[in-house]
Amino acid sequence: MTIYFGLELDDLVHPKQNNTTGGIHYFGPTALLFLLESQLGLIGHPNDNEFLRIEQYRQLLHKILEIDDRVFFKNSFEADQFATATALLERRDELLLADWDFDLQSDTPQRLAVLAKAEQVLKSDENDYCLSHGFADRFMDVLAFIKKRKHSIQQIFLNEPMALLPYHFQKLFKLLETTGVKINFLQVKNFKANSDLNRFKSFLTNQNKPAKLTVSKDGTLLLLKTKRETSAASYLAKLFQKNPDFRPVCLIPEKNRALDNALVQEGLPSLGILSASLARPSLQILKLISTFLWNPIDPYKILEFVSLSVKPLADDLAKHIARQMAKTPGLKSEAWYIMIHRYFDELQERAKGDPNINFQEIKNQFEFWFNRKRYNITSRVPKEEVISIFQYLAKWAFKCFEEDKSKNTSLLVLSQQAQRVTQLLEALPESDKLLSNLELERIVRTIYKPSPVVFQKKQLGHLDYFHKLSGIIAPVPKLLWWNFIHNEQDHFFSKWYQHELDYLQILDIRLTGPKEKNKLLLWQRTRPILHTQEQLILVIPQMVEGSKVQANPLLGDLEACFENLDKLQFDIDSETEKELFEQIFVLPKKIRLAHKQLGKPKAKIQIQHSDKLKQNEEETFTSLDALFYYPYQWVFRHKIKLKKSSILSVVNDNTLMGNLAHRFFELMFRQDISKWKKSNVEEWIDRQSYRMLAREGAVLLLYGREPEKVAFINKIKYAAWSLVSMIQSNGWKVLQTEMPLAGKFQGIPVKGKADLVLQRGDELAVVDLKWRGAARREKIIKNEEDLQ
Structure with a gap:
């Protein structure tokens, strides 16, 4: 068996053998470890258990804090337990790979002593703590058995020089060499x-x-500059089309799909680049479902949930809920119950004639999400409740994946991630039976990862490409370096203090520090260039995905090497300095589109079938006001029936507060207020406020909205008592709220509602309640423009 090994060869490798050859493999660290485990009989450890290890180590750190509450990580642990556990677990694994035995001595530095103590607690038979095997533990097992058991590896070709490899890999390859494995090094071709x-x-x-x-302009080194990477992608796609013999290998470092999309648009074979994003509708569900556990509800998250294209809820029901939530952001208001009962009554009737409608499943989904028990967001939720919703999500996602016949792999990823959340929750200690909102959010964030999706599969005849700098292991004739920008790690810093490194050095323990990492980066950075034999094209955009970017550090080396580098550059936006490119390629030509004057918009539109715009059977004051002053609005709203969509748009604060104020006054004046005092009014509003806001104005109950909520309630109290006191002092009585009114205008029935109707003997007074705009309305009334 022959192995080609490189630190970045777990990703795409170029070039591979043209023909399939048995016994030749290309491995990175993860794949090599798996192979050695299978060869040595150590297989059986999962590769995706890091989330469980973090939780197990978090529990172990709890124990360390119980033993000594003055440990160095105390403050960090109190701020974020999972982040602290993640960081310390990384340090523990690094020390394990460096072959430290975690032996605690009197002169052991404080932080190393704490980690050594944690390891002792972990290995003690008196404790029930465990830590699943991770990469470091598995790697050390391989080192322990490499000489004791047989394997079939004959030779290994190393992409990186031995001195640049992490020390544990250096140790591995030296051990393999003692067992008869021939270690070779891949070299750059002489030039x-x-x-x-x-x-x-x-x-x-x-x-x-x-x-x-001085550049010789022989065409072996070319720079293509542009403002945006999308412009470069379109230009290159057309360039490939006009020059079919031009087939460079492409280095696409950040897995950007811009070039692939442009190639497909020009009818060229797709590269099949994966797209990994957290913005997938299916993955959005993972972070949204916890909102159903809490009171007050978050209307924005509910709207986002019901508006997703993929969700465990019927689409038509979700649209009804979205419209209702946008108008009255809350649950279980009168309008909410009317909408829900009407929907299920109509659904039941439709289900009688349509066998494809599963009425009970749709109702069960609604009940599961919207009629479940909720907990105050400042308190804690039972762990079993959280597990139940993620188990439900995992089963639903997997069921949809099977029904979709494996077309949407994001659903499978969602099911797996929901299962991992469940596993992590089940791994929590018995003492953690209750979870706070922040703890739950942190657990979900630990699991929440992008889902790789193939939008277009690789097509026959596509260009060869790779992603990692050292993913190229042999000479290539021509290379196109897409997005030649600075997308590497900005800096390296040491995780260890100098006195800790000195202590470990005495023990002959070597850790990979910033100096070694920087050397490796400098080596990797030049690999694509040194392996290119005939022609190198560097694509240098100023902006990528709408953000300004810095050029690759190697551009500085280019400027230091050549004094007239501009002779090799071609700016595709301004089309300057293109002579060199014209000698080599057939260049795409830009076609300037003629400007077309659209002219002044007409002040009217022609309605083709005006005979269909019949007279309404009845009008309202609002529709008549639009007819008299804004006829086009009257036609659009009341004839053509154009309406603004309310999906994903909660009403603005002024409209919301106006609606809530109307509801407060409507409910209050249903009471007998004839003998109320100011304290009675305020007490009644205090009793009703939380219930009212939870049902129809939940946005005011969200975190950070307390000042607006208090100001709103105080304003309602002031206005309510002002109106009640005037009614009492002037001898009026409340006749009715939201009273229907009817009459005729030019023979046309006109209907409306009065907010509040008062009676005093034979006198009637109609009160129209408004939230704001007093000056404007006063002006309208004085000018006799207000129909109402």
Whole structure:
């Protein structure tokens, strides 16, 4: 068996063997570990259990805090337990890979002593704590058995120099060498500095930098500049189409799909690049479902949930809920119950004639989400309740995945991630039977990961490509470096203090520090260039995905190497300095579109079938007001029936507060207020406020809205007592609220509602309640423009 190994070869590798050859494998760290485990009989450990290990280590750190509440990580642990556990577990694994035995001595530095103590507690038979095997534990098991058991590996080709590999890999390969495995190193092909490309390669590899060189413009080194990467993608796709023999290998570092999309648009074979995003509708559910556990509800999250394209709720029911939630952001108001009962009555009738409608399943889904028990968001929720909703989600997602016949892999990922949340919750200690909102959010965030999706499969004849800098392991004739920008780690910092490193060095324990990581990065950065033999094209955008980006650090080396680098550049936006490109390629030509003057918009529209715009059977004051002053609005709203969609748009605060104020006054004046005092009014409003807001104005109960809520309630109290006191002092009595009114205008029935009707003997007074706009309404009344 022959293995090609590289630190970045778990991703795409180029070039591979043209023909399938048995016994030749390309492995990165993860794949190599799995192979060695299978060869040595150590297989059986999962690769995706890091979330469980974090929880197990978090529980272990709890124990350490019980033993000594002055440990160095106390404050961090109180702020974020999962983040602290993650960081300390990484350090523990790093020390394990470095072969430290966690032996606690009197001179052991404090932080190392705490980690050693944690390891002792973990291994003690007196405790029930355990830590599942991770990469480090599995790797150390392989090292322990590598000489004791047989394997079929004959030779290994290393992509990186031995000195740049992490120390545990250096140890592994030295052990394999003692068992008869031949260790080889992949080399860069020799070159002569006789072209622009080779002279730049020589500049990169020589320690003594020569004076600036003059470009020969031989076409071996080209720079393509543009403002946006999408412009470059469109231009290159057209370039490939016009030059069918031009087939470079593409380095696409950040798995950007812009180039692939442009190729498909031009009818060229798709690269089949994966797209990994957290914005998938299916994955959005994972972080939204916990909102159904809490009171007050979050209307924005409910709206987001019901508006998803993929969700465990019937689409038509979700639309009804979205419209209702947008108008009255809350649950279980009178309008809510009317809408729900009407929907299920109509659904039951439709189900009688349509066998595809599963009435009971739709109703069960609604009951599960909207009629479940909720807990105050400032309190805690039982763990079993949380487990139940994630188990439900996992089963639903897997069922939909099977019914979809494996077309939507995001659903399978969602099911797996929901199961992991369940496993993590079940791994919590018995003492953690209740979870706060923040704890639950942190658990979900630990699992929440992007889902890779293939929008377009690889097509026959596609260009070869790879993603990682050192994913190229052999010479290639031509290379296109897509998005030649700075997308590497900005800096490396040491996780350890110097006195800790000194202590470990005495024990002959070597850790991979910033210096070693930087050396490796510098080596990886030049691999694509050094492996290119004939032509290198660097695509340098100023913006990627709408954000400004910095050029790749190697551009500085280019500028230091050549004094007239602009001779190799072609700006596709301004089309300057394109002579060199024209000598090599058939370039796409830009076609300037002629400007077309649309002219001044007409002040009227022609209705084709005006005979269908019949007279309404009845009008309202609102519709008549639109007819008299804004006839086009009257036609659009009341004839053509154009309405603004309320989906994903909760009413603005002023409209919401106006609606709530109407509801407060409507309910209050149903009471006998004839003998109420100011204290009675305020007490009644205090009793009703939370219930009212929870049902029809839940946005005012959200975190951070307390000042607006208090100001609103105080304003309602002031207005209510002002109106009640005036009614009492002037001898009026409440006749009715929301009283229907009817009459005729030019023979047309006109209907409306009066907010409040008062009676005093034979006198009647109609009170129209408004939330704001007093000055404007006063002006309208004085000008006799107000129909009401």
